[in-house]
Amino acid sequence: MSITSDILRGHTEAIILSHLLEQDSYGYQINKDIMKKTDNRCELKEATLYSAFRRLEQAGYICTYWGDETVGARRRYYSITDAGREAYQAYKRDWEEAKFTIDQLLK
Amino acid sequence: MKEKIRKHINELFKDAPKTRKAVELKEEMTQNVTEKYEDLIGEGCREEDAFQVAIGSIGDVTELFEDLKDRSLFLLSEAERKKKAVLTAAAVGIYLLAGVVLIVCLAVNDVYFMGSEMGGLMGLALTGLICIPPTCMLVYAANMYPVHNKKEENLVELYKEAAASGNREKAVRRSVCMLIWLVTLLLYFAISLKTWRWEVTWLVFLVGACAQMIEVLLYNLKHSGS
16 A cells, blocks of 8 residues: 555656646646545545646646636646656656566566 | 625635635625526525525535645746846846956056056046946846736735835835945045045945935935825
């Protein structure tokens, strides 16, 4: 279990990018999607999520805008940039390669 | 209960740097935690349980504080460093040029005009004039501080920006001061060589000091006015 959470933490950025590929989203929505996809096995802490957002923003992979909710607090949406798409593809290739190698080694 | 969430997050951000980024992050986090809370209530959770679960999902926020700081405060940006280097190099170059001009002028004066007073004076004046721009450049470069960009718009940042513009003002003032003294020096030699009455001409320096005091006075007047 600790291996899973360690590996997941190392891939937070890629997981976020992957969610933004389909559509713009905000923190809680992304977290909800992650929970749904993993049958509630996995949930990111808010703090982990935000530090990943900031890193992605600094790298120019995502950009952000405030939603125009009229009731309650505003949501902060994130959207993936072209550089982000490229980074995601590169990341995906790396991951496939790593997965393949580890599978080879752990037989 | 929503107020309780807001309060809890405010408490977590107690030690965060007071920047706009921090305020935005707080707002974003409050919104997300509130939504999670509402979803839990919708699923039939008791208020207190929902609150605890929602709050528990925040995690350790102190690691985020580092990102919220403004790190560029004491560092010149790459462009500014380059500008400073170019200014300094150019200034030194012009000083060397001034030295060459002086030597050439004196040599030409000696050979072709038999060391006339007028010729020497012209050479000296020319050299002095050439020295003015590099001096101003050096003084400006030495006082160049990072000018703050307007990313953060709270009181702290406004203060920093004011401080940065104060530095620029200081740089300009020092340039003016150097200019006054250079002109004074130039006048001193010019008048002295022209009249050859060295016992009187040093009074020019008193005039220079007066000019500087007037400059200080004008500056203070301007500032007490604003």
